[in-house]
Amino acid sequence: MLFIALFLLIFLIVPVVNVIFVAFQDVTTSQFTLVNFKDFFSTALFRESFWNSLYVGVMTVLIASIFSMPLAYFTSRFEFKGAVIVQSLGIIPLIMPPFVGAVSMMMLFGRNGSINLLLERWFGINIPLMEGLNGVIFVESLHYFPFILINLSAALQNIDKSMEESAQNLGCSGFRLFRRIVLPLAMPGYMAGASLVFLKVFDDLGTPLLLNVNNMLAPQAYLRIASIGIKDPMGYVISVILVVISLSAMWMAMKSLKGKDYATVQKGGGGLAKRRMRSWEKVMAWSIILLIMTLVLAPHFGLTLLSFGSIWSYSILPDAFTFDHFVAIFTETPEFMTNTILYSFLAGSIDIVLGTAIAYIALRTKLIGRKVLDYVAMSAVAIPGLVIGIGYLRTFFAFRVPWLENQPLATWWIVIVIALSIRRLPYALRACTAALQQVSVSLEESAENLGAGKFSTIRKIVVPLMVGGILAGFVTSFATAAVELGMTLMLVSKSADGPLSYGIYVYMQSAAGRGPGAALGIAAVIVVGLCTMISYIVVDRRQKKYGMRETN
Amino acid sequence: MTNTAYKNGNDSDSGVTLQGISLSFGKTHVLKGIDLKIESGEFFAFLGPSGCGKTTLIRLIAGFESAQAGQVFIGEQEVSHLPPWRRNVGMVFQSYALWPHMTVRKNVAFGLEEKHMPRNEINKRVDAALDLVDLLDLADRRPSQISGGQQQRVALARTVVIEPQVLLLDEPLSNLDAKLRVQMRRELRQLQQKLSLTTIFVTHDQEEANTTSDRIAVINDGIIQQIGSPMDLYDQPANRFVADFLGTTNFIDGRLKESGNTIQFHADNGEVIPMHDILLDSSYRDHCSLVVRPQNVTINTDTEIEAADKIRLKGTIIGKEFLGSTIRYRVNVQNDVLLADDTHHHGQVPLKNGTAVNLYVKRNQVIIVDA
Numbered sequence: 001m002l003f004i005a006l007f008l009l010i011f012l013i014v015p016v017v018n019v020i021f022v023a024f025q026d027v028t029t030s031q032f033t034l035v036n037f038k039d040f041f042s043t044a045l046f047r048e049s050f051w052n053s054l055y056v057g058v059m060t061v062l063i064a065s066i067f068s069m070p071l072a073y074f075t076s077r078f079e080f081k082g083a084v085i086v087q088s089l090g091i092i093p094l095i096m097p098p099f100v101g102a103v104s105m106m107m108l109f110g111r112n113g114s115i116n117l118l119l120e121r122w123f124g125i126n127i128p129l130m131e132g133l134n135g136v137i138f139v140e141s142l143h144y145f146p147f148i149l150i151n152l153s154a155a156l157q158n159i160d161k162s163m164e165e166s167a168q169n170l171g172c173s174g175f176r177l178f179r180r181i182v183l184p185l186a187m188p189g190y191m192a193g194a195s196l197v198f199l200k201v202f203d204d205l206g207t208p209l210l211l212n213v214n215n216m217l218a219p220q221a222y223l224r225i226a227s228i229g230i231k232d233p234m235g236y237v238i239s240v241i242l243v244v245i246s247l248s249a250m251w252m253a254m255k256s257l258k259g260k261d262y263a264t265v266q267k268g269g270g271g272l273a274k275r276r277m278r279s280w281e282k283v284m285a286w287s288i289i290l291l292i293m294t295l296v297l298a299p300h301f302g303l304t305l306l307s308f309g310s311i312w313s314y315s316i317l318p319d320a321f322t323f324d325h326f327v328a329i330f331t332e333t334p335e336f337m338t339n340t341i342l343y344s345f346l347a348g349s350i351d352i353v354l355g356t357a358i359a360y361i362a363l364r365t366k367l368i369g370r371k372v373l374d375y376v377a378m379s380a381v382a383i384p385g386l387v388i389g390i391g392y393l394r395t396f397f398a399f400r401v402p403w404l405e406n407q408p409l410a411t412w413w414i415v416i417v418i419a420l421s422i423r424r425l426p427y428a429l430r431a432c433t434a435a436l437q438q439v440s441v442s443l444e445e446s447a448e449n450l451g452a453g454k455f456s457t458i459r460k461i462v463v464p465l466m467v468g469g470i471l472a473g474f475v476t477s478f479a480t481a482a483v484e485l486g487m488t489l490m491l492v493s494k495s496a497d498g499p500l501s502y503g504i505y506v507y508m509q510s511a512a513g514r515g516p517g518a519a520l521g522i523a524a525v526i527v528v529g530l531c532t533m534i535s536y537i538v539v540d541r542r543q544k545k546y547g548m549r550e551t552n
Numbered sequence: 553m554t555n556t557a558y559k560n561g562n563d564s565d566s567g568v569t570l571q572g573i574s575l576s577f578g579k580t581h582v583l584k585g586i587d588l589k590i591e592s593g594e595f596f597a598f599l600g601p602s603g604c605g606k607t608t609l610i611r612l613i614a615g616f617e618s619a620q621a622g623q624v625f626i627g628e629q630e631v632s633h634l635p636p637w638r639r640n641v642g643m644v645f646q647s648y649a650l651w652p653h654m655t656v657r658k659n660v661a662f663g664l665e666e667k668h669m670p671r672n673e674i675n676k677r678v679d680a681a682l683d684l685v686d687l688l689d690l691a692d693r694r695p696s697q698i699s700g701g702q703q704q705r706v707a708l709a710r711t712v713v714i715e716p717q718v719l720l721l722d723e724p725l726s727n728l729d730a731k732l733r734v735q736m737r738r739e740l741r742q743l744q745q746k747l748s749l750t751t752i753f754v755t756h757d758q759e760e761a762n763t764t765s766d767r768i769a770v771i772n773d774g775i776i777q778q779i780g781s782p783m784d785l786y787d788q789p790a791n792r793f794v795a796d797f798l799g800t801t802n803f804i805d806g807r808l809k810e811s812g813n814t815i816q817f818h819a820d821n822g823e824v825i826p827m828h829d830i831l832l833d834s835s836y837r838d839h840c841s842l843v844v845r846p847q848n849v850t851i852n853t854d855t856e857i858e859a860a861d862k863i864r865l866k867g868t869i870i871g872k873e874f875l876g877s878t879i880r881y882r883v884n885v886q887n888d889v890l891l892a893d894d895t896h897h898h899g900q901v902p903l904k905n906g907t908a909v910n911l912y913v914k915r916n917q918v919i920i921v922d923a
Contacts, residue, residue: 442649445616446707448636449643450663450714460662464653 004357005369008376012422015391016243016383022394023236036233040241045215046234050241052133053217057202059137061194064145067292068193071149074285076156078277082289089289090146090153093296095529097483097501098143099206100521101299103508105139106130106211107312108302114317135211140201142295147200148193155189156182191256199249203242203384205486206501210508217242218386222489230393239387246382300525306518325515329503329523335496336503336520340482340527343413343499347420348478351428352470354421359432360462364444374429381426389490392419413497416488420481427480428473435469436462472535479531483524500524565627566717566750567592568613573622575608582608583619584774590752590767592627595744597753597761600771601797609771610720610754614643626717637666642716646723648707650695656682656706657691663714681713684743701732708740712747719744719751725760737764758798762786770794792921795843800880802849802890804842805923817842821886825863827915839923846880848917849892852910853903863918865890865911869903883911 026033040046071090075083108114110130119125129138159182167173167181205218214223221238228234277285307325309318329336354377361367362374380388392415439462447457463470485501492498495506500520507517573586582605590596598606611617613624615636623632631639650659660681664674682688685705690698695706704724711719721740725733741764744751755761761768762782770777770785770793778790789795792803806819808827817825825842858864867885878893879902892911894902903909 440647440649442645442647443651445614445636446643446645446649446710447651447662447666448616449614449639449641450710451637451640451666452662453635453637456666461651465651 004354004361005373007354008373008422011418012376012380012383012388015388015395018395019236019239019387019391020243022233023240025233027231027233036237040234040237046220046238049215049217049220052215053202056133056136056140056216057198059133060141060144060201061148061198063137063141064148064197065190065194067141067145068149068152070285070288071292072152072156074289075153078281078285080277080285082286085289085293086149086153089293089296090149091532092300093143094146095479095532096143096299096303096521096525097206097485097528098139098204099210099485099501100483100504100524101143101303102135102139102207102210103514104299104302104306104518104521105142106135107306108298109138110135130211132213133216136208136213136216139207139211139299140204142299144197144200147196148190151189151193151196152186155186158189159185188256192253195249195253195256199246199253199382202245202249203386203486205384205386205489206505210505218384218486221386221390222486225390225393225490230390230397235390236394239384239390242384243382243387246384247379250382303518303521303525306514307522309515312514325519326522328516329519332516333495333503336498336500337523339413339497340499340501340524343417343420344478344481346417347424347481348428348474350418350421351425351477352432352474354425355428355432355473356436356463356466356470358429359436360458363433363436364441377429378426380422383423385423385484385487386490388419388423389487392487392491416491416497416499419487419491420484421477423484423487424477424481427476431469431473431476432466435466435473438469439465468538468541471538475531475535475538479528479535482527482531500527564717565592567594567627568718568750568752569623569625570609570613571623571625573609573612573619573624575605575612575617575619582774583612586622586774586776588769588776588779590750592750593748595741595751595753595764595766597755597765597768598771599755599758599761599768599797602756604771605774606754606756606771607722610643610722610752613718613752614641614720615639640714640716641718641720642711642714643720643722644704644707644711644724646726648695648703648727650703650706650710652695655692655694656687656698659695659706660710660713663710667714677713681709684712685709700728701736704728704736708743712743712749717750719749721751721753723754723756725755725757733760740764770797772797787919789843789919789921792841792843792923795919795921800846800891802842802844802846804844804888804890806840806842807838808840808920819886819888821888823865823886825865840920841923843919843921844890844913844917846891846893847878848913849890850912851881851883851892851894851903852912853907854910859912861915862912863915865913867909867911869905869907869909871905872902874902881909883909885911 023036024032024034026035071086074080075086080086106113109127110116111126111128113130115129116126119127128134163181163185164177167177172180203218205222208214208216208219209222214220217238221235221242224232224238225235305318306312308322310322310324312318358373358377362370396415443465444457444461447461448454452460482499483501485505488499488502489505492502495502498506500523504517504520504524507513507520568588568590570586570588573583574581575583586609598609600606608617612619615631615634615638619632623630625631626639626641631641651662654662657678660678661674664677669677678691679688682691685708687702687705687709690702695703698706704727707724724740725736728736737760740753744764753761753764765782767779767781768785769779772793778785778794780788785794786798789798795801795803804817804819804821804823806817806821806823809816809818815827817827819825819842865885867883867890869881870884870889871882873880873882874896875893877896879896881892881894881903883890883892890911
């Protein structure tokens with residue numbers, strides 16, 4: 001407990017608090033001051049960035065909702081063969097980090113992209129889909145809409161038929177029924193998903209950076225620190241604003257769910273009443289699904305083209321195809337891949353050890369401060385990677401590591417691993433907590449009753465029963481750590497220490513590097529995709545094997 | 553089958569003594585000064601409605617709760633401060649709590665492995681325990697692959713195999729269907745007799761408690777209301793709660809008054825009943841109730857008989873329920889409703905509503921309790 005608390009204190013709380021401190025400090029006198037914030041809001045560029053970030057966040061939520069609602073509705077309301085496709089639509093976008101897809105979306109939908117070239121040739125029009133903020137919104141909403149889709153579908157599926165039937169029995173039907181019963185019951189789920197999307201988009205650094213949209217908050221913070229240095233207060237001010245807005249979004253998500261466990265499914269029941277679709281409804285449903293699917297698969301398609309294309313510029317398709325880019329990434333910069341595997345593996349391992357321990361402490365012991373521990377560990381969700389990166393630089397730059405020729409601690413690769421593990425700890429912790437919640441306390445009590453001490457019980461009963469969840473947590477941490485960009489950009493001090501995401505970013509900077517960059521992107525997609533698949537299989541098999549039931 | 557491995561209870565004292573147990577969760581007082589002595593080898597039941605504290609009490613004996621005040625003894629040894637794994641008290645959980653990642657055999661072997669017993673000894677005992685509950689064939693299945701009744705027996709085998717001093721059963725039959733429940737409670741009783749194991753059985757079902765137990769403690773609101781054999785509790789309930797909780801009861805509320813040499817019961821409904829033969833406790837003067845079981849009420853439509861050993865009440869039938877072996881009449885007596893059971897015989901025509909009847913109750917079948 002003490003060790004975990006110390007770990008969180010040093011590597012999460014101190015850096016973040018440090019960032020906040022600096023934001024309120026006068027650069028020269030170190031006195032408390034609000035002058036930095038005044039500077040921020042009196043600079044036109046920053047004001048514009050602030051509003052742009054808010055605008056992009058809100059618009060992304062709106063567009064993502066437009067994508068999700070019909071999909072969620074089809075699967076929960078109708079006997080629909082496309083349900084499997086909708087489910088996969090809920091996963092496919094997530095396995096490609098948005099910044100990876102950004103460049104390929106540019107190639108397809110940009111001003112000189114394939115679609116606009118075709119449109120210009122046939123109709124003489126050009127749709128500015130990828131111009132400026134539009135591009136960010138488009139790419140982000142395609143990537144993040146699954147969060148809303150998953151939450152909304154779950155909420156709808158948790159509404160019992162009897163809720164609807166009793167309303168009908170009392171004379172309510174049609175749209176009125178939907179508005180008065182179904183919608184309010186599904187609202188908490190939707191709000192949770194929506195705030196999560198807003199938070200993610202608001203904090204995202206990679207996508208705007210790769211689309212060359214710099215007049216947003218996260219890119220501004222990065223550019224200030226990267227160009228002026230870690231002494232410049234503006235980066236910290238922006239960090240504070242990012243943290244405050246993220247925390248409020250998370251608070252909203254929690255508030256919308258708190259005390260509103262609307263899961264009303266009764267024993268043997270399940271979900272809203274489903275009916276078959278009429279044929280015109282089927283046609284409509286399928287067209288909507290196909291349209292969304294095309295959009296969702298576009299970045300993957302574009303990335304594949306880009307990675308195999310030799311030259312692709314001002315043309316609908318690449319001129320020729322080649323394996324050169326894949327050869328290049330394996331021969332010239334294999335360190336990107338080996339680093340990624342090493343970092344993510346270590347970060348994932350740290351996460352499941354901490355996650356299991358914190359989950360056990362929070363759920364099974366009565367130690368003072370266990371709730372705080374849990375909250376602090378989870379709060380890393382709301383701290384943008386960029387902010388953690390800046391905080392680490394600020395906090396650990398002063399420490400010199402004696403066994404590394406007295407280099408600053410912040411530039412050591414182990415620090416990247418720790419930062420990754422802190423940032424992904426919430427994922428692992430959530431998986432471990434869920435796994436432990438499924439283990440009924442009486443299973444432990446019966447072991448103790450038969451003579452097993454606490455330690456023996458944990459080793460022989462608790463951990464074996466949690467193993468699926470722990471593994472799923474590891475895989476999630478591993479996969480998401482592999483494609484973390486914002487923080488890595490801040491912390492990688494030399495190219496040889498860079499992981500995949502860093503490599504992709506560096507390659508994508510030049511037109512010539514797009515091919516190898518895309519090839520790296522494909523590698524990242526494969527890593528994340530495989531991991532996601534493994535985690536699904538593991539969890540699924542475990543539940544079938546033990547016939548696990550939810551227990552309280 | 554012979555199980556020489558199971559010789560318990562008789563050799564050493566394994567009675568359970570609770571002294572002044574009080575326990576509260578936050579501001580909720582769950583147990584309020586429980587004193588209790590359970591004899592070695594006794595089958596004892598904690599009976600009460602849900603939320604009465606009976607499960608907390610059994611968990612306290614197992615060591616999963618700790619009391620703010622009071623002590624728990626097993627035999628002569630105080631165990632209040634021992635952790636669960638040092639108590640040698642076997643508990644069968646309501647949910648059975650079988651470990652889903654282990655086979656039946658592994659589940660049963662667990663407790664012995666924790667005692668670091670030699671492998672061949674473990675195997676021998678596990679086989680004996682599984683044989684005892686007739687589950688040797690299913691030893692290599694996982695818990696999810698066997699039925700609820702079988703799971704119940706595995707849980708039982710897993711507990712008795714460690715030869716506990718005391719066996720605790722927490723509503724062990726509540727997850728079984730009605731038929732199986734009747735069969736399992738017989739088996740439980742037989743097993744307990746065979747092992748002569750001190751057993752505490754928690755239940756809210758009076759029939760379960762009555763059919764299995766030597767003695768019952770009726771618990772309500774964190775307090776033991778009465779302890780006694782099932783029949784004692786039924787025939788001589790100590791208070792209104794026990795009378796009401798066990799079986800169906802008529803209460804006639806009123807007060808006792810002396811008039812000359814006799815004592816009369818003045819019911820609140822206006823009826824005056826002479827009570828001369830009934831043993832009276834002077835504490836029952838002001839507010840009290842007569843307790844009359846429906847089956848002790850005789851219905852008569854014929855002419856009035858005055859008998860010294862019977863109380864007579866006049867009433868009118870206002871409703872009836874057919875229960876199979878009996879017909880339960882609802883009879884209006886001075887605007888009070890009394891239940892009276894009449895045995896049903898094949899072909900018998902029940903009395904019609906509105907029929908005027910005389911109700912007779914033997915004086916020695918009437919009990920007085922506090923109102």
